[in-house]
Amino acid sequence: MSATGSTSPLGVICGAGEFPLAVARAARSAGRDVFLLGIEGFVDGELAGWPHARVRLGRIGALLAALRGANVRDLVIVGGLTRPAFRDLRLDFGALRLVPAFLDALRGGDDRLLSRVARFFEREGFRVLGAHEAAPGLLAPAGAIARRAPVAATLRDAEFAARLVAATGPFDAGQAAVVCDGHVWAIEAAEGTDAMLARVAELRASGRIRRRPPSGLLYKAPKPGQDRRVDLPALGPRTVEAARRAGLAAIAWEAGGALVLDREAMARAADAAGISLFGRAA
Amino acid sequence: MSATGSTSPLGVICGAGEFPLAVARAARSAGRDVFLLGIEGFVDGELAGWPHARVRLGRIGALLAALRGANVRDLVIVGGLTRPAFRDLRLDFGALRLVPAFLDALRGGDDRLLSRVARFFEREGFRVLGAHEAAPGLLAPAGAIARRAPVAATLRDAEFAARLVAATGPFDAGQAAVVCDGHVWAIEAAEGTDAMLARVAELRASGRIRRRPPSGLLYKAPKPGQDRRVDLPALGPRTVEAARRAGLAAIAWEAGGALVLDREAMARAADAAGISLFGRAA
Numbered sequence: 001m002s003a004t005g006s007t008s009p010l011g012v013i014c015g016a017g018e019f020p021l022a023v024a025r026a027a028r029s030a031g032r033d034v035f036l037l038g039i040e041g042f043v044d045g046e047l048a049g050w051p052h053a054r055v056r057l058g059r060i061g062a063l064l065a066a067l068r069g070a071n072v073r074d075l076v077i078v079g080g081l082t083r084p085a086f087r088d089l090r091l092d093f094g095a096l097r098l099v100p101a102f103l104d105a106l107r108g109g110d111d112r113l114l115s116r117v118a119r120f121f122e123r124e125g126f127r128v129l130g131a132h133e134a135a136p137g138l139l140a141p142a143g144a145i146a147r148r149a150p151v152a153a154t155l156r157d158a159e160f161a162a163r164l165v166a167a168t169g170p171f172d173a174g175q176a177a178v179v180c181d182g183h184v185w186a187i188e189a190a191e192g193t194d195a196m197l198a199r200v201a202e203l204r205a206s207g208r209i210r211r212r213p214p215s216g217l218l219y220k221a222p223k224p225g226q227d228r229r230v231d232l233p234a235l236g237p238r239t240v241e242a243a244r245r246a247g248l249a250a251i252a253w254e255a256g257g258a259l260v261l262d263r264e265a266m267a268r269a270a271d272a273a274g275i276s277l278f279g280r281a282a
Numbered sequence: 283m284s285a286t287g288s289t290s291p292l293g294v295i296c297g298a299g300e301f302p303l304a305v306a307r308a309a310r311s312a313g314r315d316v317f318l319l320g321i322e323g324f325v326d327g328e329l330a331g332w333p334h335a336r337v338r339l340g341r342i343g344a345l346l347a348a349l350r351g352a353n354v355r356d357l358v359i360v361g362g363l364t365r366p367a368f369r370d371l372r373l374d375f376g377a378l379r380l381v382p383a384f385l386d387a388l389r390g391g392d393d394r395l396l397s398r399v400a401r402f403f404e405r406e407g408f409r410v411l412g413a414h415e416a417a418p419g420l421l422a423p424a425g426a427i428a429r430r431a432p433v434a435a436t437l438r439d440a441e442f443a444a445r446l447v448a449a450t451g452p453f454d455a456g457q458a459a460v461v462c463d464g465h466v467w468a469i470e471a472a473e474g475t476d477a478m479l480a481r482v483a484e485l486r487a488s489g490r491i492r493r494r495p496p497s498g499l500l501y502k503a504p505k506p507g508q509d510r511r512v513d514l515p516a517l518g519p520r521t522v523e524a525a526r527r528a529g530l531a532a533i534a535w536e537a538g539g540a541l542v543l544d545r546e547a548m549a550r551a552a553d554a555a556g557i558s559l560f561g562r563a564a
Contacts, residue, residue: 164450164453167449167452167453168446168449168450168469170449171442171445171446171449171466172465172466173446173466173469174466174469177471182454183454183472184450184453184454184455184456184471184472185471185472186471186472186473187450187455187456187469187470187471188469189459189460189466189467189468190465190466190467190468190485190490191468191481191485191490192490195481199473199477203472203473208472208473208474209472
């Protein structure tokens with residue numbers, strides 16, 4: 001029995017990446033039954049060990065039927081769902097009456113998109129939880145979680161980056177930036193965090209960034225006013241590996257405003273690379 | 283005789299790119315003598331047809347002596363000078379007393395850097411002009427300068443991008459962004475405009491951006507409060523070519539807030555690619 005007080009299984013709509021199964025495992029560890037709904041072409045993990053169904057992104061009627069058939073009332077939507085082109089949506093018969101609302105949900109920025117998808121499910125009678133509500137252990141904490149403590153200049157950079165990310169938030173742009181000693185090296189938009197970090201590595205290789213590694217800080221935070229039930233920024237061991245390749249000295253996040261996948265593995269990777277990891281109290 | 287009323291030659295400190303010689307040609311066309319000072323390792327153009335000297339970036343004493351020997355009083359600083367690593371600076375004897383002020387100028391963001399370099403030359407008795415003052419014909423105009431007129435959605439995107447670039451300006455970050463229908467595709471920071479446009483092309487190729495080309499708008503503007511004597515954002519035929527490769531529909535700028543190199547060639551390239559080009563009145 002979970003803190004949500006429901007005996008029906010938690011529905012996990014699974015997009016791409018490692019987070020959907022991490023949320024499912026955390027919810028099951030907390031004693032809650034789980035039903036996974038994998039979105040074809042997006043879901044990465046192995047669903048076979050779980051009660052689950054798979055549907056295509058556009059098959060909204062089938063998706064609702066699968067959730068209702070499993071007695072799902074509480075839902076969490078986790079993982080990447082790159083904005084589909086309308087031509088890629090294969091709409092089923094049951095979707096027809098829902099299409100206007102769903103297509104409407106696909107307009108706007110990523111945040112608006114996901115908020116609208118959440119509202120769509122709410123209008124269909126589900127309760128949409130944030131991944132951090134379904135699996136509170138994934139919420140990124142305050143303070144340092146690896147051995148290397150951030151130095152004063154790193155803490156100043158985290159403040160600077162927090163103001164920068166807050167300034168781009170109203171434009172529904174990225175949730176991350178890379179800064180160093182008050183200089184902005186990269187601001188994330190449609191490319192995503194991994195591609196942004198790869199860019200920093202290239203800027204170093206080409207000599208455009210000449211500060212010797214390790215230097216620079218990756219900061220991730222939700223957008224101001226973001227619907228935190230969907231699309232909180234995510235961090236994990238892969239993030240540390242990408243930051244290491246970019247020669248960064250630190251990774252920071254807004255405490256309680258990001259999800260951390262596999263904190264222990266992340267801290268081990270950071271310790272091996274000499275990277276400091278810390279949550280900044282908002 | 284130019285509008286600046288000086289009979290001493292205009293000194294043009296030439297960094298990388300096509301702009302230094304464009305400024306020199308425009309000033310000479312306006313009847314002013316010109317003395318070029320090419321920064322070794324940065325200057326791209328052929329200086330042989332001009333009164334000129336070449337110095338290394340760190341040889342500040344030699345640089346000042348060359349300018350004074352040519353009777354330069356008015357200076358313009360044009361073209362890219364990627365922030366040097368201190369270890370790359372070869373300081374000459376004359377530089378020793380100047381080093382603290384000059385190294386101080388090299389801290390801070392690009393804008394602060396260039397402002398401080400300008401103040402450094404002012405303290406040495408020079409008058410530092412903007413490229414747009416030395417060569418007003420290069421200043422990017424208001425309104426459309428190619429055949430294809432921007433549609434209403436494109437004008438809305440220009441307003442949206444102008445607000446975005448204004449929001450990142452206080453962080454001394456990039457002066458450009460790519461947006462489409464109210465979505466932010468890319469925000470420029472240390473990578474520069476060409477690399478940002480190449481990224482948009484890659485995001486299209488990988489399917490991360492699925493809108494069919496031509497779509498999307500590149501916007502360039504100075505930072506709010508920027509010292510306009512240095513580092514106004516620049517546009518030229520190369521920008522159009524990079525935008526064409528990125529599948530963009532339009533390029534816009536803050537009227538009077540950017541420099542346009544070879545407007546006729548730029549308009550021809552835009553017409554061939556079906557790209558609209560226009561200045562937005564700030």
